[in-house]
Amino acid sequence: MKTPLPKPPKAYKNLEFLNGPEARLFRMMAEFIEPQSRFRKQSIRDTIVFFGSARIKPRKEALAELKKVESSVSRKKRPTKQMLQELRDARVQVEMSRYYEDTVELSRLLTQWSKTLDRGSRFVVCSGGGPGIMEAANRGAEKAKGRSVGLNISLPFEQFANPFISPELNFEFHYFFMRKFWFVYLAKALVVFPGGFGTFDEFMEVLTLLQTGKIKKKMAVVLYGPDYWNKVVNFDEMVRHGVIGKTDLDIFKIIDSPEEAFKYLKKWLRQHYVD
Numbered sequence: 001m002k003t004p005l006p007k008p009p010k011a012y013k014n015l016e017f018l019n020g021p022e023a024r025l026f027r028m029m030a031e032f033i034e035p036q037s038r039f040r041k042q043s044i045r046d047t048i049v050f051f052g053s054a055r056i057k058p059r060k061e062a063l064a065e066l067k068k069v070e071s072s073v074s075r076k077k078r079p080t081k082q083m084l085q086e087l088r089d090a091r092v093q094v095e096m097s098r099y100y101e102d103t104v105e106l107s108r109l110l111t112q113w114s115k116t117l118d119r120g121s122r123f124v125v126c127s128g129g130g131p132g133i134m135e136a137a138n139r140g141a142e143k144a145k146g147r148s149v150g151l152n153i154s155l156p157f158e159q160f161a162n163p164f165i166s167p168e169l170n171f172e173f174h175y176f177f178m179r180k181f182w183f184v185y186l187a188k189a190l191v192v193f194p195g196g197f198g199t200f201d202e203f204m205e206v207l208t209l210l211q212t213g214k215i216k217k218k219m220a221v222v223l224y225g226p227d228y229w230n231k232v233v234n235f236d237e238m239v240r241h242g243v244i245g246k247t248d249l250d251i252f253k254i255i256d257s258p259e260e261a262f263k264y265l266k267k268w269l270r271q272h273y274v275d
Contacts, residue, residue, distance in 0.1 A: 031178040035171055039186065042168055045118075046273070047126035047149060047186040048110055048265070050103060051202050052133025052193030052224075053096075062097040066090040099193050099225060100136045105258040106191065106224075107140025107148070113266055115146050123188060123269060124149060128179075129161050129170065133193045138164035151179050180205060188273055189220040189265050192252075194228040210251050211244075220268045221252040222261055229254055 008014075017023055057065070069090040073079045079087075107125050114123040125141040127134035129150030141148035142164045150165030152172045161170055173179040184206060192203045209215045223229045238244045255261045 028175060028178060031173055031175055032181070035182050038168070038171075042147075043119075043121040044124055044149065044169070044186065045121055046123055046188045048114075048123050048189045048191065049126045049183050049187045050107065050133060050137035050191050050193065051128070051195060051199050052099065052103065052136075053195040053199060054128075054130045054132040054134060055196070056096050056100050056132045056136075056194070057093055058100050058136070059094070059097040062090070062093040066094050096194065099133065099228075102224070102258050103133050103136035103193055104140040104143065106261050107137045108144045109140075109258060109262040110265065111141040111144035111146035111148070113262075115144065117274065122274075124169075126151065126183070126186070127165075128152065128183075128198075129165055129172075131160065131162055133195065135162035135164060138162055141166075151182055153179050184209065184215065187219060188217070188269060189222070191222045191224055191261065191265075193224045194232075207248075207251055211248055218272045220265055220272075222265065223252050223254045224256070224261060226254050226256050 011017060018026065069083075069087050073083050073087050076083065110123065111125055114125075117123070124147055125137050126149035127137040129138075129152030134150070138148045138150060139162075147166040147169060148164070149169040150161055150171065152161050152170070153176060154172060154174055161172070171182070173182075180202065183202065190203075190206060192199065195203075206215075206219075206221065210219060210221070235244070235249055239246050239249065253264065255264060
């Protein structure tokens with residue numbers, strides 16, 4: 001008599017199937033349903049999202065790196081081109097580190113204020129969960145003894161969950177589009193610090209959704225740092241060339257200090273979502 005075969009795994013426990021191309025739809029759905037479930041359990045009603053470069057360092061770290069490079073260059077009678085380039089890069093990092101520190105302060109101010117509203121479940125700081133500006137946003141919230149969200153993405157480099165995210169609100173996504181959905185779905189305000197391709201991708205998509213009316217709710221959008229944004233994007237020229245309308249510039253506001261940004265966002269959020 002033949003021995004009975006062992007029971008095969010149920011479909012929802014079959015990892016080979018779940019990780020294969022046929023189950024892609026299930027994986028997409030999981031990245032929608034699991035965060036939704038967790039946000040509800042944690043009473044997260046709305047967020048203030050921070051976008052910005054993963055490469056911007058804290059001032060202390062940037063200054064230490066500059067000192068190290070300067071020391072290396074000073075020991076050489078004839079520094080190489082590469083060494084001089086490293087020196088220029090280190091100086092730029094120190095200059096850009098102001099945005100890390102400003103992010104920490106703005107996030108701290110917003111979190112401190114949000115804690116006075118509905119037991120801190122309103123306007124929770126949300127970042128992409130990684131290093132740089134993302135880390136600074138979560139760091140500022142922790143500094144104010146508040147919670148913050150990290151919507152991380154699996155990448156082959158650069159991205160890791162920073163240690164300042166609230167553990168119960170730490171997420172890891174595979175699909176960029178589903179991560180973007182959760183950025184926008186809960187957001188009542190967006191603050192965009194200097195960044196590269198990823199920041200532009202996220203920021204421009206939100207601008208498009210607001211411009212075309214796909215986002216029905218009110219959303220405040222702040223571009224932080226005119227020194228950066230006015231150099232890298234010429235919005236006035238886009239208007240002049242007729243590719244956007246002049247009223248499209250009303251979608252966002254350019255601001256240059258944590259205090260000014262906090263004052264603007266607090267007033268805007270009170271007007272549209274609190275009072």
